[in-house]
Amino acid sequence: MMVINTSKLDRGEAQRTLSSELDRHPLIILLGPQGSGKTTLAIELIDSRVGAIFEGRVRSSQPVILLRRDAMDAMQQMVVEHRKLPIKDVDGVIYADVSMYDALKAAIEGVFDVRELGEDALVSQITELAGDVFGVHVIEVVADSEDLRERRMNRHKDATARLEMLLLKEQRFGVESNIWGIQGARVGDIISRDSVAPYLSGQISRTPEDFSRAIPTKGLSLEECLREMISIAKNDELESGFLVLHREGEQQAISDILVGSRNSIIGVTMLELYVGYRQRRRNLQDRQVYVPDIEGTVELIHSHMQGDFRLSDADCGGAERFGIIVSVVEPDGGVDSTNEARKEELRQILWW
Structure with missing residues (x-):
């Protein structure tokens, strides 16, 4: 290649x-x-x-x-499928040509x-x-x-x-x-796709400037980090998240707790900023083309404030592509994770 x-x-x-x-x-x-x-x-x-x-x-x-x-023009003239449509006319079934x-x-x-x-x-x-x-x-x-x-x-x-x-x-x-x-x-x-205007603070985006603050995790236990996230979700109604490294039977927070702004998507943002650039190339035959360039297993834990579900498509897709665990904690202490065993572990930690 x-x-x-x-x-x-x-x-x-x-x-x-x-x-x-x-x-x-x-x-x-x-x-x-x-x-x-x-x-x-x-x-x-x-x-x-x-x-x-x-x-x-x-x-x-x-x-x-x-x-x-020239290839696009040629492709538009090449029919690769006669697709049956779910409608009929007086002559029977209707088909559409797919280029x-x-x-x-x-x-x-x-x-x-x-x-x-x-x-x-x-x-x-x-x-x-x-x-x-x-x-x-x-x-x-x-x-x-x-x-x-x-x-x-x-x-x-x-x-x-x-x-x-x-x-x-x-x-x-x-x-x-x-x-x-x-x-x-x-x-x-x-x-x-009409014209470009200056960026506005109310516009949803995913940049470092979307973080409202960072809370150091040094000296905090995993339970303390999780409860800090829950407190932020309840009191400030903001999403937050941090990274955990699992290695040789131990787990350690390897990032600050990042607190999002009103318009940030914290889980996706953290995936992009903290995991995306730590990548090494793997063979194209592998399903996960990029994986974290870190010894051990990385877990992204973030809170979730929107929708009726806990794990989003972005969470599941990111976990699969990067070979990591993504876990979500809700303001009420509910937990979901792409790893069932980890889901139970977090439930036990937060049990009260």
């Missing part, structure tokens, strides 16, 4: 490398940890050659799919938004669909650990500029795009 290391190549070199690959390969999938530069490289590359740019909305490591315009292009978009959406699978499933499905005709070129975009960390902590600062560039290029070149993951940009701007 080809690798582009954005810590070792300057921006111009990385762009020229990717541009050269697009000349040779009409369908490219960019994989790599969040902060490596996949989306930025893809947006900067958009020109008259590009027909579509898609993003698989998997938490913390969105893969990017680049489709050359390869429509099937490609459905595969991207289905893998990440519906079934919460990982990058290996995406590569497999796209290869099965279009590999024989167009080939599928997979490129891993990587960066050094410190660069990943710094970019992830500061990426919201250039969110407006990146979104403006994307919208201008979409309009100028007629590119189809589903990119939503520009962290720190106004959600309304991303949805409308």
Whole structure:
């Protein structure tokens, strides 16, 4: 697999490398940890050659799919399925032709938004669909650990500029795009794709600035950390969370308790900030493509203030993809976890 290391190549070199690959390969999938530069490289590359740019909305490591315009035009003319519709007319059953292009978009959406699978499933499905005709070129975009960390902590600062560039290029070149993951940009701007306004404090986003405060966990027992979270949920009506490391039969808090603001999604935010950049590459045949680069098992424990459920799709998807445990504690002391044994342990700790 080809690798582009954005810590070792300057921006111009990385762009020229990717541009050269697009000349040779009409369908490219960019994989790599969040902060490596996949989306930025893809947006900067958009020109008259590009027909579509898609993003698989998997938490913390969105893969990017680049489709050359000539391949997109050809895909739109290739029928891969005569789909039976659940309606009839006077002549009987109605069928609809599904183009390869429509099937490609459905595969991207289905893998990440519906079934919460990982990058290996995406590569497999796209290869099965279009590999024989167009080939599928997979490129891993990587960066050094410190660069990943710094970019992830500061990426919201250039969110407006990146979104403006994307919208201008979409309009100028007629590119189809589903990119939503520009962290720190106004959600309304991303949805409308009309113009870009300054970020507002009431806009839901996932950036470090969404934390209202951090509470040190040094010297606190696990039970004390859990009860602090419950107190914050009850008294302040805010979500909070922290990370626990399980190793050699012991468990230890390895982060502060981060308290969210009114508009933050604390569980997803902590996954992105604390786990996403601690990743090492694994073989594409593995279901979990990225795992925490930490010895032992990482657990994210966070409170939950919204909805009728405890574990969200983001919790379950993040736990599966990163090989971690995600546990949720509600203001009333209710507990849920992606690990049944851990769920019972936390119940015993909070039993009163």
